[in-house]
Amino acid sequence: MSAEAVGRYMPAVITLDDLAAMISADTHGRRYETSPEGVLSVVPPPDSERVVIATRLMAWLITAGVPVDQVMQVAGIRIPGPDGDGGRIPDLTVWSKPQERAVWLGVTDLLLVVEIVSRGSEAIDQVTKVGEYAAAGIPQYWTVGRDPALTVTLHRLSADGAYEQTAQMPLGWLLQTSPGDHLPQY
Template identity: 30%
Template structure:
């Protein structure tokens, strides 16, 4: 009696190089990725694997989400590491976000119309994207508020979508507050955040 050969796994999922060259991935493709797919974002039809965050990054993310969960009004909901549908071929994963409380829990991609605040925590591997690309994309998609958090030391930069237009005619963010000690804002709700509370 002979044993059946054991099927070998073809290896972990990775984007199709031809589709990457054509840049024709869509949000629908993202929703149908296999379970073994890595953490990815979709940028102009190209699937990009996102680097793993550091412990310090995750500590800040957790503490901020906890703070927002405890302080935001009931019609808003705090979440971590959730995808946001920016266009038909672009989605980003916000480190932390505030969305409308009525958004169904089963979603892995949220419409920008349901996002009130998107937050990115800057790491060495994400500096350019978090400081330039993501705020431009979030503002163009209509997300009203954006926070950028720098590490070492922890410093919060709070932005609001303003009337100034960018090169492509889209509205851009304008800085409304920044501090390594205390952030006080009236929008998107009454905020008095001691930066020490989100510092690991």
Template identity: 45%
Template sequence: MSAENVGKHMPARVGLHDLALMAEADEHHRYELSAEGVLTVSPLPPPSHAMLVSRLFAWLTANGHTADQVVAHCGIDVAGAGRVPDLTVWATGHPPRASRSPYADVEGLLLVVEVVADDSVTTDWVVKHHEYATAGIPRYWLVERDRETTVHQHRLHRDRYAVDVAGGQPLTRLLTSNLTF
């Protein structure tokens, strides 16, 4: 389909309801929207990415979080931005709930995990870092797909994230530790 044909059907300003409809109609792409209204459409991640998410999901559930608390690819409403983190961890008794849009409100959201892809480095490290901190999400982890699969853990301090472990830690070390929030 040409860009001209797609453009004919696009609203003048894309909102979270539009974003949800696009994502529902297209299972081959991930749709996100910045607070400024910038639409990002990216292909689904490769199997290696999905395997990292699965390993983290299994580790989080093995460390005291239920399957209802650890949710993969849950769309969240971050002050009007529509984000779809790789993993989210929710407080007991506070599962993701739709907000003013089909996306979940961040109330009860304890942790957001993003596996950094080559095409999302700036978005994950700068844009989402700022959006998640501004939204008051207590923890933000970035997982690099480098040789050691480095996990960078950030903890909210006032309105900004502070680094838990300087330089990050290899995923293998994280997966052999006990999780405490």
């Protein structure tokens, strides 16, 4: 189907319900996200490297004592904006308490968002989402690069509401530390 044909049937404003319906209808495992401004992103299904990175981080968190029901992979989060809510689906999230069952979770109890940078989405993961997640008040945002070291960049929300980079290290180094060294109380 051509982009023109798809665009003909696309609603003028994509709601989170529309986004959930698009995700349900997709038989190829793509992720659909929108910014709070309504910009649609379509991300290909995760490759095996991305899945292994997310699994290693999740195992590290759980082994160190983060409760299993407070760590989620690919949970939809509602990103508030002035003109409506956006919806993002990070690779990994850590919460201060278990969440109610929902397609799009609010960010109130969200402590950490981890995005494993996708080839082709570097600007969204490393620039756009930095601003969105900071504006939403999420205390920490980490990105994992796809370079040979799998460089993890840790951002912490500062008093002025912007993220400041607090550390950058290879994933292997991070996994040798305690999550408690990096996370607020979970």
